[in-house]
Amino acid sequence: MAVTKEQVMAALANVAAPDGSTLPQTRALSEVLVTDGKVFFSITVDAAAVKAWEPVRQKAEDAVRAVAGVQSALVALTAERSGGASRGPQPAHVATQPRAAGAPAAKPHAHQHGAPKEQPGIPGVNAIIAVASGKGGVGKSTTAVNLALGLRDLGLKVGMLDADIYGPSLPKLLAIKEKPKTIGGTRLIPIERYGMRVMSIGFLIDEETPMIWRGPMVMSALTQMLREVEWGTLDVMVVDMPPGTGDAQLTMAQQVPLRGAVIVSTPQDLALIDARRGIAMFNRVNVPVLGVVENMSYFLCPQCGTRSDIFSHGGARHEAERLGVPFLGEVPLHMTIREKSDAGLPVVATEPDGEHAKIYRDIAARVLAQLKGGGGAKAAPKIVIEA
Numbered sequence: 001m002a003v004t005k006e007q008v009m010a011a012l013a014n015v016a017a018p019d020g021s022t023l024p025q026t027r028a029l030s031e032v033l034v035t036d037g038k039v040f041f042s043i044t045v046d047a048a049a050v051k052a053w054e055p056v057r058q059k060a061e062d063a064v065r066a067v068a069g070v071q072s073a074l075v076a077l078t079a080e081r082s083g084g085a086s087r088g089p090q091p092a093h094v095a096t097q098p099r100a101a102g103a104p105a106a107k108p109h110a111h112q113h114g115a116p117k118e119q120p121g122i123p124g125v126n127a128i129i130a131v132a133s134g135k136g137g138v139g140k141s142t143t144a145v146n147l148a149l150g151l152r153d154l155g156l157k158v159g160m161l162d163a164d165i166y167g168p169s170l171p172k173l174l175a176i177k178e179k180p181k182t183i184g185g186t187r188l189i190p191i192e193r194y195g196m197r198v199m200s201i202g203f204l205i206d207e208e209t210p211m212i213w214r215g216p217m218v219m220s221a222l223t224q225m226l227r228e229v230e231w232g233t234l235d236v237m238v239v240d241m242p243p244g245t246g247d248a249q250l251t252m253a254q255q256v257p258l259r260g261a262v263i264v265s266t267p268q269d270l271a272l273i274d275a276r277r278g279i280a281m282f283n284r285v286n287v288p289v290l291g292v293v294e295n296m297s298y299f300l301c302p303q304c305g306t307r308s309d310i311f312s313h314g315g316a317r318h319e320a321e322r323l324g325v326p327f328l329g330e331v332p333l334h335m336t337i338r339e340k341s342d343a344g345l346p347v348v349a350t351e352p353d354g355e356h357a358k359i360y361r362d363i364a365a366r367v368l369a370q371l372k373g374g375g376g377a378k379a380a381p382k383i384v385i386e387a
């Protein structure tokens, strides 16, 4: 017998909110998702009221589990900072329908194009940069990690935020198995790794959470990762963004007060078309594109050291020049990068004297120069990286 949403809602009608109304009557309840006997939803409440709501979350979970046919129930309590007109993280139930770009905004302050300029930064965090790609699997996370480590090597205090809802990679790439601890039950302490402070959406969203539910959840999770984490003082925070250029990415780019974006692309044409969309997306929300990294640019044979341009290398550099965004460098396709990366031992941290580490550090230096120059829009400088 399949469980229906109506049955779940009926069960939730017996759960009282702190003000005495029933849970479905409050605005706190997100879309309720029922798939194959698994039930998921979130309750989004004011950060100050989290304590009062935790028993409600527990009761809601128990009530849903008691419904015949329910195999599991996951109820997330997410905190929303109160603060009236000047800020407004989207409650999960609003975020279920991301607004199409250009459509009128219900809350214009938070969603207008150009909003990043008006967005409150994170106290103590000097600059937030996004690492993005037009599609998945191009090495965005690998690049983000090694770029962050490169910035660390330049003497900066660095944080990393894994916002890739579709495939959080930082737990794997940085071999993080522990969950972050909290202070006072609400503020999360980032995990320290290789001298960086790290938070991943993988810590907040259960691996089993179905894809369709991630979209609605992500705004509150993102807000939590930005605002409810003890980031401390950081020179730069590197954000591993979800791949793609759709509404979800656009909304996210608008939610995070970004100083700039780094686009990762492979040399193939298709990837470049996607990369172009990425650049257009950041332009639309007035986030400067700090530059393009060509990943898997050429193949370096681990045995003989011979270089082959298997993916018609050079496309990204050419494209960057054409679009007038800086070209940040090319990273070879190399077994060591893959092995180290997937083993949670990123090359910049574990082989700091190697040729790959040097490439990433050079990229980091160019990113830093862009940040210092406040740039991103100007023509690409000629950069030569010797292989």
Ligand SMILES: Nc1ncnc2c1ncn2[C@@H]1O[C@H](COP(=O)(O)OP(=O)(O)O)[C@@H](O)[C@H]1O
Pocket: 133, 135, 136, 137, 138, 139, 140, 141, 142, 143, 167, 169, 243, 295, 296, 331, 332, 333, 334, 335, 337, 338, 339, 341, 342
């Ligand atoms: N320059 C590279 N050389 C070899 N393997 C790479 C390189 N960059 C990424 N990879 C590998 O490609 C796969 C996808 O990379 P990942 O960073 O997870 O991509 P994304 O975050 O874009 O999905 C991983 O197995 C990673 O180790």
Ligand SMILES: [Mg+2]
Pocket: 140, 141, 142, 164, 167, 168, 169
């Ligand atoms: Mg990834």
